[in-house]
Amino acid sequence: MNPASQARTPDDDEIRMIIEELRSLEGPLLPMLHRIQDRFGYIPPNAMPLIADALNITRAELHGVVSFYHDFRAAPAGRHVVKICRAEACQAVGAARLAEATLERLGLGWHGTTANGAVTVEPVYCLGLCACGPAAMVDDKVVGRVDEDRMASLLAEAGA
């Protein structure tokens, strides 16, 4: 949920602890992946065999699950993640232009990270802010009626 948490290399014991905390849930895999990503900023490679073993699934199966979902990262993102809504309601008020201008300004494609590691820009399909678009989210903070100026100040605050 918080992709911008400090990315660091975790040790196996920390991961094992998270797994233990959650393994008694019904359907514990997504909660585990979320908590690991919240803690480390991505799903570190050394987490994979530990999870697979604990849940008694193959690594291939686990990889299939992790790669299915847009949320889970195989590598850390920038220090901040800026998500720009691409869905229809925001398109109706100029979100496509905003997204284009933002990416161009930063010289990035979707999912790209600025050279200084400050900001990763990602598309999102709906933030539920459809009556006050174009909408964006900086880490977990929502922003409505974003125009290019507003985006510029958000990016500046994030250190892009």
Added chain:
Amino acid sequence: MIIYVPMDSAAKALGADDVAATIRSEAKVRKLEVQIIRNGSRGMVWLEPLVEVDTGEGRIAYGPVAPDDVPALLEGRMETLGPVEEIPFFARQTRLTFARCGVIDPLDLADYAAHGGLAGLRRALAMTCEEIVGEVTASGLRGRGGAGFPTGIKWQTVLGAEAPQKYIVCNADEGDSGTFADRMIMEGDPFSLIEGMAIAGLGVGATRGYVYLRSEYPDAIAVMQEAVARARAAGVLGARVLGSDRAFDMEIRVGAGAYVCGEETALLNSLEGKRGVVRAKPPLPALEGFFGRPTVVNNVISLATVPVIFERGAAAYARFGCGRSRGTATLQIAGNVRRGGLFETAFGISLGEVVDDIAGGTASGRPVKAVQVGGPLGAYMPREKFHTAMGYEEFDAEGGLIGHAGLVVFDDTADMLRMARFAMEFCAAESCGKCTPCRIGAVRGVETIDRIAAGDARAVPILTDLCETMKDGSLCALGGFTPYPVMSALIHFPDDFATRKEAAE
């Protein structure tokens, strides 16, 4: 003096947190006794942050309020919108599901109970399972998540199934663009969803529930988690629901950014920790759902409407509506609109009245070109169809669908070819991959629309054929309904599919 500042994410996105902080500091400077309550949103998003001030003579509205306005607000110099419930957009509504949203402190269980909360659950506790399910059936409630399936019939199936464990799963994946009713009720009146799920549990004999809530809603997740903890601490949830001998407890689970996980069987797979791939039906989730056990899967609004049905009685609810669409629709008015937000009203109102009159047309002031109703899988309705009444059958008859009742308004600058292309692109990106017409067809759809854009008129019948194939050969509505936005754009706005060709000639 009590001051209400919404904590709804739309209000926050427009600066409500800064406004609340400024009120707190400015009140301190002025040595004013101010109690700030962070309520839900009244749903008038164009007025957010909408601040209400209660000095003992009712709640007076101000909005939109910026931090700079706060001194004037506190000194009574800011222009008022009058009593909040007399603002025409609000006064015209019939608020049943959203009766408390924006009124109460969302996390205050006593406030909830003081406004009719828990009355439905208490009544249900005195009823048999059959009576509970019968009440829902009699209310005429149909699923608000998209398909409009009668909720009572679904519950009856789960009630009739024998199993050591049954589940209530709330679909809070709300992936459709233009929809935010689920988010608003979870942030503004979370106990109504909890109460609805508890009643569902009593009705079908399920003791466990899950809310599958999308990760794009961090605020709603936080509110729901806190509400569940408080409901459990107060004995609304747990081994003895409200002191009875009946058990029901629930958990919040977070999705992971896959649109298709809003489809109920994909959702169940995801909840079980698998890839969110759609399952073939039968078996129905009602018989073999979460981990193969009988499961009610209902949308947030379906479940959050259950308490008011039990509080006021099925007949009182069914009195509203038109034809086979009973009760209220929680319309979400979005996109390029002057007055956007949540508008709850009896089914039967016309699309045109909502768009032209209630929403006041576009925000840009330009003519309305099209309204996409029902999310990314819904048709683009042109002005010629504005007579269509908001009702499941009524929309179906006009080649559209109500879906989750989101309306996205576009002005005349919208390029419908581009919107059709987007629909195909979205389907290709979000397809679970199980059926070829969806997985491959959507990719072909994008290419075919690009050919049309490049001036190749022969590609038009190919697109039409492709849509037929997707409709007929898809397991779920992602592949099956993507043709709605595509074909409605093509049929109603042929100029947008022709201009480039003519320009090229």
